[in-house]
Structures are given as C-alpha cells and as structure tokens.
Amino acid sequence: MLELKNITKVYNPGTVTEMCLFKDFNLTVKDGEFISVVGSNGSGKTSMLNIICGSIAADSGEILINNVNINRQKDFKRYNNIGRVYQNPAMGTCPNMTILENLSLADNKGKPFGLSFGINRKRSDFYREQLESLGLGLEDKLNLKIGSLSGGQRQAVALIMATLTPLDFLILDEHTAALDPRTADIIMELTDKVIKDKKLTAIMVTHNLRYAVEYGSRLLMMDKGQFVLDLSGDLKTKTSTDDILGIFNKISIECGN
Amino acid sequence: MELEMLELFVSTVTEGLIYALLSYGVFITYTILDFPDLTVDGSFPLGAAVTAVLLVAGVNPYLTLAIALATGAMAGLVTGLIHVKLRVRDLLAGIITMTALFSINLQIAGSNLSVEREIDTIFTAPPTLAVFGSLSLIYRKLIVSLLIALICKLLLDIYFRTKSGLLLRAVGDNSTLVTSLAKDKGLVKILGLVISNALVALSGCVVCHAQRSFSSTMGTGQVVFGLATVIIGTTIFKKIGAVKGTTAVVVGSILYKMCIQIAISLGLPANLLKLITAVLFLVILVFGNYRKGSVRDNA
C-alpha cells in the first residue's frame, strides 16, 4: 500500500518563478489497484511519480510504503520495490546489449551483482516464455542487440524487464505516448495482461483518455497539484471517454490553456 | 638484415602489447562507461613512478605489478569520488586528478628516476630467466609482455560476462536502467574508473620495467594515445562482431606503435614524424571504414 501524506512541493522557492505545485497533497493506493492518472501538462502527474520514486524530494510530507516511511530512501533504493516504464523507449533498456543480456540484468534485480556469471542459460527458457507472451516474435531473437528493435518492441521488452522480479508497484510513466497508435494499443493490452497476471499494483500516467477510461480500476484527474476527479469501481466503469474529455476541457478553459 | 627487421618488429609489437594495458583502461572508461577519463595522463606515470622507486629500493619486481595496480585503482577512485560525490563533470574530474597526480608523481620519484642495470626487472629477474633464460632480452620482453597482456585480457573478458560486468556495461549504455535496477549508478561508475586506472598504472609499471626509468613527462598525451588505439581498433573490427573489444584495442595499440616505427624508419625529415603518423592513422581508419555500397549506420 502506498500513501502520500500532506506532500508539499514548491518549485524555485523565493524566486520570480516560484510555483507551489503540491500543497498538502494526499493519495492512498491500495494493494491491487490499477490507477490511471490524467491531467494537463503541469498538473503534477509526473512530479507525483518522481516524488514517489525519489527523483524529486518533497519539501514536506510523508511517503509510506506498507506503513514504512521512505522519505529518506535514496532513489535507487526505492526501485527495489518499484518497477518503472518510461515514456522514452530508450530509457528502459540497454541498446548495445542483447535482449538476453538485458533480461539477465533485470532478472538479477534485488540480488547482488557480483562475480558470478551474468547470463544464466537455464533461465533462457523462462525468458523465451515471457517474450512469447508479447506475441512480437522476440523469443527467437534473444541474441539480438536491443538497439536494432523498433520503439514498440523495445518498450515491450522494457515492460517485461520492469516486471520480471517481484514488485510492490509498477509505475507507468506515459509509456505509450511515444508509440504509434497500433503499437500503443498492443503495449497497453500487454500492460493490462502483465498487471493482471502478476497481480501488480500500478499507477499509470497517461495523456490518452481512452486508455485511462478503459483500463484500470481507478481514475484520477489532476489539475494544479490537486485531484479534481477520483473515480473507482462502478462509477468508473460507467464513465465514458467523452465524459472525461468534457471535464478535462472545462478545467482547461478555466485555466486558459 | 632479416634479423634486424625481425628484431624491430618484435620490439615494436612488444611496445604495442605493453601499451595495450593502457588501451584496455581507456576502452573501459571511454567505450564502455562513456566517460572520457583524463586521469590516464596522471595514472600512467603514477604506475611508473611507484615502480621506479620500489625497484631502486630493492623490492621484488613482480610485487611492483600488484602495487602499481593498487595505486592506479586509488587514482581512479579519486576521480570517481570527485565526479560522483562532488558532482564534478566527468572531463573535469579526470583533469583534477591528473593535475594533482603530476605533483604527486614528482614527490614520489622526482622529475626523473632511472633503475640501474644491476637491479632486476620482471624481464631479467631469476624466475623469468629460469623459464625464458634461453631467449635474448628482446624476446623475453615480448613473451612476458604478451603473457601480461593476455592474462589481463582474459580476466577482463571473463569479468564482462559476470553480473558485475554486465552492470558496468549497462551504466555506460543506459544509466537510468541501472537506477531502475535499484543499484547506485555512481558506485558502478566508480568501480569502472578504479578498474580502468588500475590497468593504466600497470601499463606504466611495465613500461618502467622495460625502459628502466620514470620521467615525469611520460604521461603527457597518453590519453590521446589510448583514445586513438581504441578508435583504430574498434573501427577496424567493426564489421567482425565476433571480435571482442579487448582484442580490438590490442591490435589498435600494436598498429599505432607500428605506424610510429614506420615513420621513424622512413628516414624523412625528423620533424615530419608526427605528420607521417597522422597520415598513417588516416589511411587505416579510411581503409577500416570502407565498405562497398554501404548504408550509414544508425546513430
């Protein structure tokens, strides 16, 4: 369970560009929830993710995972329990290393990276299985360098890599935004499948209102560092994309976007 | 006359093998870590300075190899800490360490230190003579240097296949991924710098054994040498995927030394030496890049 309590974040305090992004921001994510977060640019979606992951520090407030305060934990330490897929397909994989090497790396997450052999041939079958589930034909290309794959393929591998080892949370940071519509759909379906299969708790930030509506168990819309919409369960299933779009436009016009 | 040429060839290849250790080091930082490390200009003579002092003091010549590795490792550690903990840019961190090492080397061995012929080096000490005594000094230097270069290469090749080695490769390829794997990318970079500079100092150590001297100016330009050999080696072997980077840079180092020796042997006006060397490099690189009807690589 993830809790953000009374998070306050001010950008550039004391300067002309001072901007208070979050003021007493609260969020609770229960185990097993799949949250979609939408909002306009600057609403704080990505900042919220970065605060959770530790890339940005909050000015005050607490971040708790399973009731443990992780405020002081360095960013890389938090990733022990968190998996993250980035918007840029290049950020989730190593282009000059093979698929096998990348998966071996991801497989070792949480364990020491010592002097034992990096690639475990015995796990190759397991990796093939995982790649097969993507349906992209990558299971035969274990020794291909990731750099030669397309953006969508790389993102798919990044997704597998992020979820290969046990996680508390999966953070999806606009991970389909850089893909063409068809590939984006494929990746989104895969994401949903992986989350369901591995029973993950997930937070997905997206600009795609349709995905936000169709996938996930809870929908949040953010604006200026606050939630303006929080739909779960039946309320969510009854909402359509048009409804969300309407609310979105209303907010946007109000801010003069 | 053939003997003459063979001897020259042998001593040139030996130079190439000794300096290949430096190339390994630059390969690790420049190619794998994507970190242009100028510490090399300081850690190379550091290895030689320490070695010269130890040899003159009567320390076991073989032990100097290990000690040189350790001092180089420390130099790399310093650069790493400056870069990671003090958040100084990669290039500058290396420059800072290199500059400091210049003074430190002077303190260790003065501006110049020679090792008398009476003192044994790894090429003349009893254990080496016991195995290779039948060979002349030039061939002994070749064999011993070859052994050292090979052992280092094998160890590196094995290392890059370990988990730690994969992580090292990852940090240069995509450091964000390293963070996502819950590892401190700063520490991984530091490890790379440590290993790299240890090898560079080892190169300086063996050079000191071969030349029986340390000179405080011997480090100048070594990072340029290292980069040149790495680029020459990797360019030539670009098409052949099966050749490991470590092999490529050994070839690069030997080729570089050969080019210089050719320039010397051509008997052209002495000042044109560096120009001729540059032309030879160009020829090799163009030759290595030439592909009939090729498509440019994707960046």
Added chain:
Amino acid sequence: MKKIISVLLALVSILAVTSCGKKSIPLIGINQYGEHASLDNCREGFLKGLEDAGLKEGTNYEIDYQNAGFDDSIATQIAQNFSSKNVALMCAIATPSATACFAAAEDKDIPVIFTAISDPVGAKLDSGNITGTSDKLPVESQLKLIRSVQPDAKTIGIIYTTSEPNSVSTIAEYNEKAGDYGFKIESVGVTAQAEVTQAVDTLINKGVDCFSNLTDNNVVGVLSSILEKTNEAGIPVYGSEVEQVKKGCVAAAGIDYYELGRKTGDMAAKILKGEAKADEMKYETISEFNIYVNSDALSALKLKLPEDIAKTAIESGK
C-alpha cells in the same frame, strides 16, 4: 578477418622495406629529444666534432638523425629502431633520449654517448657502456656576473619547470651558493609554458632585482614574452646561453652548446676508432664558459658591464 591480415601484412612489409639499411659503414643514430636552440647547437657541434677528429660522413660513418618531438614514448621507439639496426653508436641529446637509448642497448654492445644532460649521476647514466658530456650550468660564474653588474642587488628571481630534472638540480645549487654572493633566491616552479608569464608577474611583485634563466625548455621557449614584462619593469634578465642573450637578455655566463657538442663528437670519434671504450670513459663537464653580453639591452636598463669582464665578454646583441 582477411582485411585485418592484409592491413597487418602491409604494415609489416613497409616496416621491412624502410628499416633495411646499408650496413657497410658504421651507422651513428642521433636521438634528439626535441628541436630547441641549445639541443640543435649540440647536434651540429657533435657532427663537427666527428669531422674534426678526422672522420668523414659518408666514408667513415653514416648519420641517422631522429627527433622525438619532446615525446618520451617516441624517444623510446627511436632507440629501439637504432638498437635493432645495431648502430655502431647511439648519440642521445637530452636526458629522456639518453635513458631510452641506454635501455634499448641493454643486452647489446652498443655504446651510448649523451650530451646536454645536467645531472648524469642523478639520471644513473654514469656507469656502464655509456659516456658523454654534461651541461652543468656554471652557477657560480653566473652569480659572480650578476654581482658585478648589479652590486646592490639582493634578490634573484628564477622561474623553472618542476618536471625538468636539469632545472631542479640547478635550482638546488643556486640556493646553496647564492648566500656566498650575498643573494637571496626567489623561485617559482611552473608546469607548462602557459604559466610562465604569470610567474614573471609574481616575481616582479615580490621585488626581485633581476631574473636568471636556467636551461629550461619552457622558460626559454617564451623568453620574448618574459622580456617584454621585465623590460617594462626595468628589471634585467640574465640568460644561461648565447641564444638567449641574442634575444635580449642582458648577459649570460653560459656554456657554448656547440662546443659541448663538439667535445661529444670528439669522444664519439675515439669510440668509433676503437681508441677507447664508453664504459671506460667518464663523462665530461665543460668547465669553460663564456660571458655573453648584449650591450643594447644593458644600456637600455642603464646598466654597465665592469671593465675587466667587458674585455673578454662576447658581444652577442644585434
């Protein structure tokens, strides 16, 4: 793979063709550390020395002159080249070339003769099949010279390169002997040419009465910029060698590098003729020095050379 082999084969064959030399008459390999007025004078003197000893180039010997461009590893490869050619004699000009030649000749019988090394003992080049000439600066004579031109001067400023062995040992001697002549030495160590002009400012600021040069490559290399500053401040600079006086230093108690080279050539001729062996010859220092003076520079700073010195001084100004 084929490409690599062909590249290597090509290089090897070029190496083979170019490294073949005629072996009929003795080959002398000259390994000069870098192009530099003093070092060049040495080399020319060396060639003259061989001639004066009755040997003729082309008949009694051939010369292979190589220049390492102030690069230690090139000096090493040049020495290896000479060694593989089994030259009759290696002539090394400056310390890095000498250590390189000595190392390359380690298990062969090739004699090494060096020149322009200030401290052969410190460089451990004083025993074995090696000999030569040392250009130890006549520090005392320089101090005497300065004292005679500037009877009231108290401080001498010296800029030197910390990594040049010659400079370091000479500074030590200056510090040792300066007191005898009533001087104090203010020295600034630099690591590169770029730092020299700042060092000049520092010393002028400290109120030195004059500057004295060592045979320091970096300092001599930027002499004109030094002189610009010192002339403006009205402070004389004493050189260490005739070329510097020509450039504008007021005077110098210096070694004639040409003579030094000639003496070296003479020693080399003895070895070639078989009259002596390098390991039996102790290295020689030139004790003779000349006083070079640049009268224009002297008078511009309102200084005068005392009569007795002026008599034997060699006018080197324009």
